[in-house]
Amino acid sequence: MGGVKAILRREYVERVKSKWFLFGTLIVPLFFLGLMLVPWLFASGREKTSRTIALVDETGVLHGRVAPRLEEAGFTVRLAGHGTEESLRAQVLAGELGGYLVLGPEALSHGQVTFVGPQGPGLVGGMTIRSAVAQSALEVRLGDEGTREELEALLAGGAMDVRLLQDVGGGPTEGDPQFMGVFVGTMLLYMVILLYAVAVMRATMEEKTGRIAEILICSVRPGDLLLGKILGVGSVGLTQLAVWVAFGILLLTLGLPALLTLRPELVDPTFIAAALPGLGQATLFVALFLGGYFLYAAVYAGMGAMCSTEEEAQQAQFPVVLLLVLPVLFLMPVMEAPNSTMAVVASFVPFFAPILMYARVGTGEVPLWQVLAALALLYLAVLAVAWVAGRIYRVGMLMQGKRPTLPELWRWVREA
Amino acid sequence: MNGSRTNGAAIQLEGVTKRFGGHTAVSLLDLEVPEGAIYGLLGPNGSGKTTTLRMVMGILIPDEGRVRLLGGPAGVRQNRLVGYLPEERGVYRKMKVLDLLVFLGEIRGMPRGDARAKAGDWLERLGLEEWAEKRTQDLSRGMQQKVQFIGTILHDPVVLVLDEPFSGLDPINQEVLEGIVREFHARGATILFSTHLMDHAERLCERVCLISRSRKVLDGDLRELKKRERRGLVAVEFQGDDGWLRGPEVREVRVSGDGVHLFLTDGADHQAILRRGVEAGARIDRFELVEPRLHEIFVRHAGALGDVDGLGVGEPGRAKGGTSWEG
Numbered sequence: 001m002g003g004v005k006a007i008l009r010r011e012y013v014e015r016v017k018s019k020w021f022l023f024g025t026l027i028v029p030l031f032f033l034g035l036m037l038v039p040w041l042f043a044s045g046r047e048k049t050s051r052t053i054a055l056v057d058e059t060g061v062l063h064g065r066v067a068p069r070l071e072e073a074g075f076t077v078r079l080a081g082h083g084t085e086e087s088l089r090a091q092v093l094a095g096e097l098g099g100y101l102v103l104g105p106e107a108l109s110h111g112q113v114t115f116v117g118p119q120g121p122g123l124v125g126g127m128t129i130r131s132a133v134a135q136s137a138l139e140v141r142l143g144d145e146g147t148r149e150e151l152e153a154l155l156a157g158g159a160m161d162v163r164l165l166q167d168v169g170g171g172p173t174e175g176d177p178q179f180m181g182v183f184v185g186t187m188l189l190y191m192v193i194l195l196y197a198v199a200v201m202r203a204t205m206e207e208k209t210g211r212i213a214e215i216l217i218c219s220v221r222p223g224d225l226l227l228g229k230i231l232g233v234g235s236v237g238l239t240q241l242a243v244w245v246a247f248g249i250l251l252l253t254l255g256l257p258a259l260l261t262l263r264p265e266l267v268d269p270t271f272i273a274a275a276l277p278g279l280g281q282a283t284l285f286v287a288l289f290l291g292g293y294f295l296y297a298a299v300y301a302g303m304g305a306m307c308s309t310e311e312e313a314q315q316a317q318f319p320v321v322l323l324l325v326l327p328v329l330f331l332m333p334v335m336e337a338p339n340s341t342m343a344v345v346a347s348f349v350p351f352f353a354p355i356l357m358y359a360r361v362g363t364g365e366v367p368l369w370q371v372l373a374a375l376a377l378l379y380l381a382v383l384a385v386a387w388v389a390g391r392i393y394r395v396g397m398l399m400q401g402k403r404p405t406l407p408e409l410w411r412w413v414r415e416a
Numbered sequence: 417m418n419g420s421r422t423n424g425a426a427i428q429l430e431g432v433t434k435r436f437g438g439h440t441a442v443s444l445l446d447l448e449v450p451e452g453a454i455y456g457l458l459g460p461n462g463s464g465k466t467t468t469l470r471m472v473m474g475i476l477i478p479d480e481g482r483v484r485l486l487g488g489p490a491g492v493r494q495n496r497l498v499g500y501l502p503e504e505r506g507v508y509r510k511m512k513v514l515d516l517l518v519f520l521g522e523i524r525g526m527p528r529g530d531a532r533a534k535a536g537d538w539l540e541r542l543g544l545e546e547w548a549e550k551r552t553q554d555l556s557r558g559m560q561q562k563v564q565f566i567g568t569i570l571h572d573p574v575v576l577v578l579d580e581p582f583s584g585l586d587p588i589n590q591e592v593l594e595g596i597v598r599e600f601h602a603r604g605a606t607i608l609f610s611t612h613l614m615d616h617a618e619r620l621c622e623r624v625c626l627i628s629r630s631r632k633v634l635d636g637d638l639r640e641l642k643k644r645e646r647r648g649l650v651a652v653e654f655q656g657d658d659g660w661l662r663g664p665e666v667r668e669v670r671v672s673g674d675g676v677h678l679f680l681t682d683g684a685d686h687q688a689i690l691r692r693g694v695e696a697g698a699r700i701d702r703f704e705l706v707e708p709r710l711h712e713i714f715v716r717h718a719g720a721l722g723d724v725d726g727l728g729v730g731e732p733g734r735a736k737g738g739t740s741w742e743g
Contacts, residue, residue, distance in 0.1 A: 010508075014511060206508070
């Protein structure tokens with residue numbers, strides 16, 4: 001076991017110390033952060049003046065309702081009297097004003113409004129202005145029937161409550177927060193498993209092509225070597241995941257409230273809360289990640305031992321990547337009907353289980369025994385694959401030259 | 417150094433055969449390396465030296481026969497007491513020199529602290545202390561080879577198995593490594609090394625095993641071998657006609673710098689040649705049984721096995737005979 005520890009430590013330390021680890025670990029959260037912040041930064045910088053608009057109300061009744069609505073959406077509104085249009089035009093040209101709105105008689109009858117500015121109000125800005133005017137006009141014309149909230153609800157397109165009868169097992173539909181959470185989770189599983197399994201293959205190939213394998217194999221049992229390598233790279237993966245999760249928590253606890261106060265229309269906190277996995281699901285995620293990673297890492301390690309060049313490895317990878325892509329293709333039908341026969345059977349196949357079982361549990365009621373059975377099968381498969389891979393590893397690491405054919409591989413497994 | 421002693425042989429091979437596909441790499445090899453010996457495994461490229469050493473280390477498993485290392489079957493447990501320098505020497509290119517050495521010590525069961533201290537000492541001794549914190553890829557090939565050598569001996573092994581330890585090094589560094597090997601020998605370690613450089617074998621070895629075309633052709637104490645082989649080579653200086661040199665006893669006549677070398681057939685009596693010379697009236701200034709060089713012994717025995725041309729087996733295009741691989 002001393003050998004496993006030394007191999008594990010080397011694999012972990014050398015990787016964590018590398019520039020690529022730092023880069024990869026920081027770039028992902030920064031990417032997501034950027035995805036959230038860029039529109040806001042972009043907006044706040046440019047729109048300081050362009051979001052300041054003047055309002056010329058010829059109807060005399062609309063500005064009291066339109067102005068607050070626009071202010072709520074982030075505009076700064078200045079009321080202007082009749083006949084000031086010439087001076088407003090000058091102010092717009094001077095860059096002191098983002099534009100001005102003219103509410104003529106048509107505004108009250110048709111919701112028709114005129115925007116005058118150096119450029120259009122933009123897609124969202126235009127929609128905000130139009131709906132503010134149209135809603136205000138409707139309110140004025142409907143008089144005082146009903147409260148403002150009631151009117152708003154009506155105008156927003158109403159709402160529908162869906163009540164599910166037990167055991168019907170309908171999956172959630174797209175746009176559901178739960179759906180988003182599961183989808184992001186499975187994609188993360190797919191990415192991380194593939195990323196680190198391939199890292200194990202590269203590590204193996206480095207030792208093979210760098211001619212280090214011989215010295216390792218005579219000092220450490222091949223099984224220990226394989227185990228140390230997989231655990232080492234896996235620990236790097238977990239470290240990276242931990243950094244990401246910590247970053248995510250930081251973002252949700254500190255960044256999100258800050259963002260909420262600045263641009264409330266960008267994020268819906270209830271949506272995000274519903275998309276986050278519960279404790280049970282998070283545990284399942286880790287168990288599936290580890291199982292899936294071990295399984296694929298063992299396959300990839302064996303493959304790295306078989307190949308002598310990068311090109312060979314690329315070709316040999318193809319069928320294995322297919323094994324990982326297949327469940328992603330099944331993802332939609334499985335999420336639509338998580339308890340269909342197809343979904344149940346597919347989620348028991350060890351190579352598919354990490355992704356499909358997570359998707360099933362996330363979208364429907366899955367009996368506990370099925371989850372446990374799938375996990376048991378997954379980990380049994382890990383043992384079997386690791387045994388075969390270890391034997392291929394032992395022979396392959398010392399072979400240079402062409403990739404073995406299938407019958408040759410079989411001989412390696414038998415004779416090692 | 418006196419960890420596990422066994423009676424007699426540190427390394428023992430009995431009737432060992434290894435085949436790769438249709439090719440037989442090693443055939444029915446018996447080999448016994450006594451404890452404390454410096455043993456040379458000699459042979460041309462492709463003769464099965466590396467395969468033999470890999471079987472000693474348990475990296476390859478023989479198809480037939482038995483390998484014992486320090487009294488047990490070859491394997492990881494035994495290997496912790498052995499320093500093995502493979503022919504294919506690689507390093508983790510991105511690792512720092514000291515980190516690499518600590519790692520190599522660790523996988524042989526050394527505590528980290530010990531490995532670090534020892535590695536520092538050896539780096540200093542081999543003049544590499546400034547390179548300790550450099551990545552191995554920044555080192556020259558010769559320096560890398562020295563680092564690998566340190567990695568081999570770091571854990572104070574009682575047996576050294578070295579595959580072509582001196583190839584690729586300049587004479588000065590060859591001397592340095594030879595010195596270290598001698599030190600281990602003086603401390604009682606057993607050393608088995610392969611080489612195709614006969615000079616080194618001649619300088620270092622007490623015993624040699626010559627293999628050619630996957631078979632053993634000669635095995636034994638180097639000095640005895642030489643004494644035994646002495647009957648086979650005669651150096652002659654003379655004046656007059658050279659017709660008397662040729663006869664049934666003489667296999668080959670070769671003109672060398674200081675005279676003529678006669679290679680005798682097995683069991684031939686050199687006195688018969690001398691008598692013939694005297695009868696022929698030649699003026700003979702020197703007639704001496706010469707201790708042959710290892711190279712000549714090898715060429716002769718590899719030749720006796722079949723054909724001398726077969727020396728470069730598996731490597732078409734190589735020059736004939738032993739000279740092509742003699743260093």
